[in-house]
Amino acid sequence: MxxxxxxxxxxxxxxxxNERFFKLTEERFAELLRDHTDANGLPKRLYEAEKRNLGHYGFGVKGFVLSMIETALDVTDHKVPGEVIRELIDVGRDMLAHPIxxxxxxxxxxxxxxxxxxxxxxxxxxxxxxxxxxxxxxxxxxxxxxxxxxxxxxxxxxxxxxxxxxxxxxxxxxxxxxxxxxxxxxxxxxxxxxxxxxxxxxxxxxxxxxxxxxxxxxxxxxxxxxxxxxx
Missing domain, CATH: 3.40.50.1000 (HAD superfamily/HAD-like)
Structure with a gap:
């Protein structure tokens, strides 16, 4: 040997x-969409989008944020307010800048x-x-x-x-x-x-x-x- x-x-x-920041962001994602869609099934929809997008965006925060935006558009039939999209982008930047x-x-x-x-x-x-x-x-x-x-x-x-x-x-x-x-x-x-x-x-x-x-x-x-x- x-x-x-x-x-x-x-x-x-x-x-x-690392994962704790993704979990916190998922909670914030649900809060932002609470007034715009039924929260039931939202985590599953986001997870499906993440898996679907791995081949396009790879692993990491950027692909996660794009998957959140895609999911927000899908579950609201493209009616999600622009300020929600803006906040999702800002949350992603916060994740990228978070101290180690x-x-x-x-x-x-x-x-x-x-x-x-x-x-x-x-x-x-x-x-x-x-x-x-x-x-x-x-x-x-x-x-x-x-x-x-x-x-x-x-x-x-x-x-x-x-x-x-x-x-x-x-x-x-x-x-x-x-x-x-x-x-x-x-x-x-x-x-x-x-x-x-x-x-x-x-x-x-x-x-x-x-x-x-x-x-x-x-x-x-x-x-x-x-x-x-x-x-």
Whole structure:
């Protein structure tokens, strides 16, 4: 077995909070449309629009805002007031500018592992927003490479890990999404570590794999000991 030489981290809701801002914005979205449509079924309509638009806009705040606007138009038969659209745009800008708040043990764990392993950041979403969040996080100097991708698939992980010593067999992917961080990384040949987060987008749900390279920890503070145990 190849020893672990590369540790890759997801960003949103693995190293810093993210989904909480989407949830708060969804609540504001419902408030803005309360006087213009029946609120029943609104979350489902928005979720359907988000999934439908992933292929057009990708992941992130910008696609989310466009999906809110599309949903607002659809559920009101294009009668939604212009000031509501204006506020949805403003809410999106607020999301893009929101300060970064690191999750517990994120900094100490990344910093500790940077002294013994090659550390990668593999995240998906809007390029400018992800770069801004990384810069604000204070973690940027610890990463040997940063990959901002349109989606996370086995082929993407295989390509990224192939560029580092040990390849996928000597790599570990750490993240809060079973669908995007864990399962495809394991399919590519690496270890996959699931770190649950209290909030998770429905799209990212998937069953845990039955695989010897699958691991689950309560928080990032447990990661160094897990890595030592694997070798």
């Amino acid at each position: 190849v020893n672990l030489s590369t540790i890759a981290f997801d960003a949103d809701d693995t190293l810093w909070h 708040e690191l999750l517990p043990h994120a900094q100490e764990t990344v910093e500790a592992l940077a002294g013994s392993h090659r550390i990668l950041l593999i995240t998906k979403g809007d390029l400018l927003h992800q770069e801004r969040k990384l810069a604000q996080s204070g973690l940027g100097d610890f990463f040997d490479a940063v990959e901002i991708v349109s989606d996370k698939t086995p082929d993407v992980y295989a390509r990224i890990f192939a560029g580092h010593d040990g390849g996928a067999e000597g790599a570990m992917m750490v993240g809060n999404s079973m669908k995007s961080d864990v399962r495809p990384a394991i399919e590519a040949g690496s270890h996959g570590v699931f770190v649950p987060h209290d909030l998770a987008w429905d799209f990212e749900h998937a069953d845990a794999p039955e695989h010897p390279k699958y691991h689950e920890i309560a928080d990032l503070g447990a990661l160094p000991d897990l890595i030592k145990a694997i070798g």
